Each structure stands twice: as structure tokens, then as C-alpha cells.
Amino acid sequence: MADDELNTEDRKPAGPKPLGGELILPISGLLFTIYYFTTIIDVPWTAQVSAFFVGSILIALIIALIIRTSLRVKRGEATLGVAPLFAPKEYIPKRLALLGLTLAYIFFIEWGGFTITTFFFLLFAMLLLSNGKKKGLIFGLSLALSIGGYLLFILAFNTRFPLGPVETLLKDVF
């Protein structure tokens, strides 16, 4: 999907290309590498060599990209805009809401366990993405998937899934 979108970007009328988003990962990599170096200062040099070798190459590559981008901006071929990262704009609220739901899912699964937390996550996330349509289908699907997941992974395969009150209660039953 992202590929399609990049193609869509390519088809847009010619003009300066927003390249600011392309610098997010390299700058994060640069900051992380510097932080990493500070954590290996006191270790024997045999343990430093490999990280300095890889980290130095990464820093050199990032500098090369920054120079390349700067030159393109200077020539008027590109800007430091970050539009492609958030395009299409109408999906920003949905994406942020889905991210919030995912964070809540991880937070509550430790206490609620797999079955009930997954049911609520699927229910709310599907309702969010469907704009509140097909409520009955979504409720049934969420219920079936969470119970199916419990039966297959926890009961049949005895997999290490997060356990909560539902799983504890059902353990006594089965």
C-alpha cells in the first residue's frame, strides 16, 4: 500500500519534492549511534572495535545523505517538508486513534489477559476503521476470534499467552 502511495506521490505535478521525512530515520540513527558510543567508552577496545567500525560507517552514510539532501534543497529540487509521512491527511485521526488503541491493548493485556482484551481491542479497532458500520458483524467476529484464539493457542497448544481472569476462570472449568 505504501508503495502505491509513493507511486502516487511520483505522479504529482512536478515541483520541489518534500524530503524532510527521509531524514527522520537517519537522524534517529545518528542520535542512537552517538548514545551507543557513550555506553562503550569504558569497555576493553576489543569489545569496541566492531561497534565503532559499524557506527562510523553509518555516520558517514548519514552525513552523505544530509549533504545530498541539502544540495537538492539548495538547487530548489526539494524541500524539507514531511507531507509524504502523513499522506493521505484524512487518515491521520484514524491512524492516531488506532495507535492509541494498540497502546491501550498492550497496557491492559497484562491485567486482563488475552481473551477479553483482544475481544475489546478487535471490537473498538474494527468499529473505528468501519466508521461505526456493521456493528453486529464486528461484534460477532471479535467474539469468535478472541474465543477461537483462546481455544487454539491457550487450550489446545498451551502457548504462553498473557493470562487474566477469564483464562484463570476457564482453567478451572477445563
Next chain:
Amino acid sequence: MEIDWGLFGELFVRTFSFWWVILPAILLGLIVGAIPGFSAANTIIILLPMTLAMEPEIGLIFMVALYASSRMGAGIPAILVNIPGTAGAAATPLDGYPMTKQGRAQQALAISFVASVFGGLLTTLIALVAMPWLSQVAYHLHSVEMIVIMLFGISLIATIAAKDTLKGLIAGFFGLMIGYIGADVVYETPRGTFGFLELYDKVPLIPALVGLFAVSEAFAVIEGESILTKRGMAAMQKAGWKETWEGVTLAISRWWHIIWTSIIGLIIGIVPGAGAAIASFVAYQQSKTFSKTPELYGTGHLDGLVAPESANNGVTSGTLIPLLVIGVPGGATAAIMAVVLQYHGVTVGPDLFENQPELAFGAFTAMAVTYAIMILTVLPLARYMSRITVVSTVYMAPIIISFTLVGSFVPRAYVFDMYLALAFGVIGYVARKTGYHVAAILIGVILGPLLENYFLRALRISEGDILVIFSSGLGNILWVLLIVSLFVPMYLDKRRTRQREQAVPTTTDC
């Protein structure tokens, strides 16, 4: 170790009589292989009480069948929803997923199944006959040679992200730095952990895989009604049995490609610790390097799907060779097999071929029989499996997020790993949106700890002399090959561009 053809024949017939063990193992393997976080190794551990209760021969057949089928299973979600079931299938979506988006999921699955089965079958038979010689490979590879092999892996990054080599290299080296997080194996000093105890034991691979591929994909696909393009949706709705058959014939027509890429997998599989992920990317790179249409790789190129699938199945038989011949497991699953066999009083190593040849060679005949049965059982399913791609993203995205995040919890039972997967998801999303390849980051995360370990060992042996990396004859040959493999694609690219430029005026003249 002599070759006894009569024994091989007897073993094949005998192994076929255990179809009732192989068939359920295949189905189980396909399921666990397809779910990120569930590996053959984990499943064998979960089923340990059952395998320990079986006769050693039956237990071994069950484990081998599960192992081989899980390898194939990992490619199914990689093709259908861009989520590799294991790191070994991380190169599969590069061309498999674009085929799915074009509505050719059924064809892609059939190609993957045929390439996996024939690649796996061929390398198993080669391993069976050439085991005494192949086992010597592992003896010649020490830390120095392994450093060069790891750097070979890193050089693949540039090839994978061929549209922009600089960005590809940045993604790969960023991944390597992430792979360096954790305590080092010699001095046990925590590095780059941000104070998280959960990262002292390195960055776990499953959350990285889940985040980079699954979570980021789920957040990206919500922009459309389906993962398919409009044309792809139309093609999917018309699809029948014909597409499966076309996939089979297309894969068979690439028989030579299957042979040589699966042999790459076999050789890499013999090296303990190298694994299917490296093998599949090496095969992908080599396939692209020698292709007449390298510019089409990443857009649904058939050879780009055949190469990683046949290579990662070639690894399966390769990892058993060091286990059975020298007693060194080639991977996690092989290590667990060794534990089960030792429980039954079977000691793996050279003596096994003298004392219990039916077990030693039986592991390979079981694998060959598994592949033979697997093609018959899995191929008809391609049509039905491919239907998953027409499911609306309204349902697909939340299902992917919840089940893969829980999958990242499974290996260590840390909720922290779910947060980690989400963090990788954000990295993956930014990477997708800004033209960095998530596979390049993942290769870095996989190779980082391996590269560091070999560096540490080599430097400790040489008492800190960095020139040790040029001290081995074989290592130096590998250095030369590495440089050649970096520059040959560039040269071939330039030559093709020149030829195209020369061809344009000629066409205009006509």
C-alpha cells in the same frame, strides 16, 4: 561413512509407512510456521512430552516433518499479507507480496510451494549422498571467515534497496546498530539498552520481525479497502484452479533456478548459526545479480520469489548435517532434536552412522518423504488460502495487530516485547513512508549480534590485532569474492544502461 543404496531404499519405504505421523506434523508445521512468534523449535518444545514418549525413530520423523513444513508455512503470510512467519521468510515478500497486490496470490503461492518442495527435496537427496564431504565445510569456517560471510550479508542490503543504494545502506547499518544492543558475550557489558533489563539479552528477533513487517503494514493498509489494487481485486475474483496450475508450470519452467538457489541454501545451512534468513537473502541477491531483468525485482518477479523459497528450504536439510555428522546443531530446532535424541540414549555425531544408520540417514529420508507428501497436500489449498487477500482492511488490520503482537509475547513471555514490537512498528511505518526498506533494517538486526560475536572472538584470539581479519587464506578468497559481488552488479547495471542507450537511437532510426 559409506553409501548403502539398499539401506536408503529400505528407509524410504519404511518412512512412507509412517505417513500417519508425517501428515499431522505437516499440518501443524504449516500453521505454526505461518504465525509470527511460533517456530518449529517452540512447537517441538511445547510437544516435548509427546515426542519423548514416542519411539526415537517416530519422534525423529515427527520433528523433521514439522521442521520442514514450518519452513514452507512461513512463506504463506509473507506472500499473502507481507508478514513473514519467521525471519527465514523475510526475503519472500519482496516479490511475493507485489504479486498478491496484482491479484496473483494463488499463482505466487503455487510457485512458492513448488520451489520450496523441489528445493527442499533436491537438497535433502544431495545431503543424503554427499554428507561426508559437505560436513567438512563447517570445519573450515572460523571467526575470520565468518566475519567476511556476515559482511557478504550486509552487502546484500545495497542490492535489495537498489532504487537508492545510499538509503538502503543506511537502513541496513541502522539495523546493525540496533542488533548491537545488549550485553556483549565476552565482557557482559550492557550497551545501548536505555536502561531496560529486557534488552540485556540482545534485541529479540520476533518483536523486530512483527513490528517491522506486520504492525507497520497494518497501519499502512488502512488507507485502502483491501490490500489488493483495483486490478488485483478484479483478477482475484475471476481466479480459479487455472492460476494454481499456471503457478506450478511457471515454477517448473524455472527448474535450473530452483536447483542452484536451493544449493546456496544447503551450503549456508551447514554453517552453524548462519540460518535461513541469510540464505534466502544471499539467494535473492545472487538471483538478481545474474538476472536479465534485475530492474523488475521487487515488482513481482517470479525468480525473486523462487530464489528465497528454494534457498530457505535448502537450509532445512543443511542444518541437520553438522548435527548428525559432528554433533553440532546448525540451528535452534536441530538443537532441540539433539536433546530429544539424547533423552532416548542416542548420541549424535560420527558414531551414529556406524551404530544406528537407520536413524542418521532416516532423518533425511523423513525429510524427503515429508516434501513429497507436502506437495500433494498443500498445493490444492493455494486457491483457498489466497482468498484471504479479498478480506477488507477494516477487519484485517486489527486482526494482524492483535495476533502478531501477542505472537511477539510468546517466546519470552515479556509484555515489554509487545511494546518493543510496537516501537519497531513505528520505525517500520516511517521507513515505508519515506522509501527505506524494512527488510534491510531486519537483515541488520539479524546480522548485528553475529558479526559482533565473530569480531570479538577473532580479536581475542589475535590478542587485539585487527589485521587478523586478513590472516586466513580462505578468508582472503572470501574478501575478494565479497568485493567482486559488490562491484559486478554495478558493472552489469552500467553495461545494461549503456546497451539501452545505444538501442534507443537504433529504434528511432527504424
